[in-house]
Amino acid sequence: MRRRSFCPARFNRLSVALALAAAATVAQAGPLRLETVGTGFDQPLFVTAPTGGSTTIHIVEKGGTIIALDRATGTRSTFLDIGAKVDTDGERGLLGLAFSPNWATDRHVYVNYIDATTKNTIVSRFTANAAGTAIDATSELRVLSVAQPPGLDNHKAGWIGFKPGDARHLYIATGDGGGGNDPLQAGQDLTTPLGKVLRVDVTRDGFAADPDRNYAIPDDNPFVGNAAALPELWAYGLRNPFRASFDRQTGDLWIGDVGQDAREEVNFEAAASPGGINWGWSVREGTEPTPGVGADPLYEYAHTAQERGSITGGYVYRGPIAELQGQYFFGDFVRGTIGSLVVDGTGVTFIDRTASLALPAGIGRFQIASFGEDAFGNLYVVGIDGRVFALVPEPSTWLALGAGLFAMLLAQRRRVMAVTARAGT
Ligand SMILES: [Ca+2]
Ligand SMILES: [Ca+2]
Known part of the structure; x- marks a missing residue:
């Protein structure tokens, strides 16, 4: 019987070759995992951070608290x-947070919440201390309010945000006010701020006589000059755009609009759009049932008899993982699923990432309340159960490959030794 011996040189060459193959695999498939950033938050609904290189992220809790978490030190403190x-x-609460693009100098943040007394949507500006570590609640300046129908506690949306490169205009997503089949018929009604994306200039006060309206109408809003429409409107025909986002690199607007009985949808508005898009609700849900009225979603998925859905809009990935650049990550609150869209010249491809992200032992399927970004473009996933995760590359790919290779060579060496022993040498 032929004798074989364990060869360290061969091990090294094989090891390098397999490592290079592994690197190619990682670059193509992009194995990911969720790294736990924090637990024990009280119904967290959002996470964000100011631009400018801060290692601190800010977690928005439904009950009205914002927690600052320094990822470099692990320190938590009450921000607001x-x-x-x-x-x-219901779906009321502290629902949205946006840092002023000039945060480094003005220390302003904007929030969207439902008022405890009136049950209306309030968008307010607060001013933090000079260090930017905490906010005195008395610093509140109300920007605007949106009247909500009494008795309906869902479809309050709540996302607010600034388009990259534009420090003047705050975008505000509103829901249709609640209930089934848009009972107020708000989506298509251009005289109500419900069921819309609003766009207002927060650097000027165009209503000097009104202490509760502290914003101005941008001259280039799509319905300015139209007496039959509110000048604050940017887009309409939305049901519950709970989470939306701007692509921090391109300025494109991505809106996750929660469906009713049939379709969950991702709506895409290019950065150069002049606004005024009708997203269809409530004459259609996704692409059904009145094609030709309103704009098609970029992507939609259907409810089934077995599984309903509630989309949680996310972000275009612009973080440090090269192979994920440009993919739009989003989830589903009801299903506990996470996936990403790849948009290229040939169309839109959905990658279901639930198995690798939401299902591993120790995480489990969870209700995804939101996604979020930090100053470096890292992507976060927020579970309403109190957990916040970061999306990171899967290091165990390398470890698993290395361990597997070692085990394989060890087994081979044992076989050689056993054969050698049987051969009596
Ligand atoms: Ca005013
Ligand atoms: Ca729609």
Whole structure:
């Protein structure tokens, strides 16, 4: 019987070859995992961070608290507490947060919440201390309010944000106000701010006589000059755009609009759009049932008899993982699923990432309340159960390959030794 011996040189060459193959695999498939950033938050609904290189992320809790978490030190502190002002019934709560693009100098943040007394949507500006570590709740300046129908506690949307490179205009997503089949018929009604994306200039006060309206109408809003429409409107025909985002690199707007009985949808508006898009609700849901009225979603998925859905809009990935650049990550609150869209010249491809991200032992399927970005473009996933995760490359790919290779060579060496022993040498 032929004798074989364990060869360290061969091991090294094989090891390098397999490592290079592994690198190619990683670059193509992009194995990912969720790394736990923090647990024990009280119904977290959002996470964000100011631009400018801060290692601190800010977690928005439904009840009215914002927690600052320094990822470099692990330190947590209360950034803002307006719990006494916030109603939390149903889908009400502290729903949105946006840092001023000039945060480094003005220390302004904007929030969207449901008022405890009136149950209306409030968008307010607060001013933090000079260090930017905490906010006195008395610094509130109300930007605007949106009247909500009494008795309906869902479809309050709540996302607010600034388009990259534009420090003047705050975009505000509103839902249709709640209930089934858009009972107010708000989506297509251009005289109500419900069921819309609003766009207002927060650097000027165009209503000097009104202490509760502290913004101005941008001259280039799509319905300015139209007496039959509110000048604040940017887009309409939305049901519950709970989470939306701007692509931090391109300025494109991505809106996840929660469906009713049939379709969950991702709506895409290019950065150069002049606004005024009709997203269809409530004459259609996704692409059904009145094709020709309103704009098609970029992507939609259907409810089934077995599985309903509630989309949680996410972000275009612009973080440090090269192979994920440009993919739009989003999830589903009801299903606990996570996936990404690849948009290229041939169309839109959906990659279901639930098995690798939401299902591993120790994580489990969870209700995805939101996604979020930090200053470096890292992507976060927020579970309403109190957990916040970061999307990171899967290091165990390398470890698993290395361990597998070692085990394989060890087994081979044992076989050689056994054969050698049987050969009696
Ligand atoms: Ca005013
Ligand atoms: Ca639609």
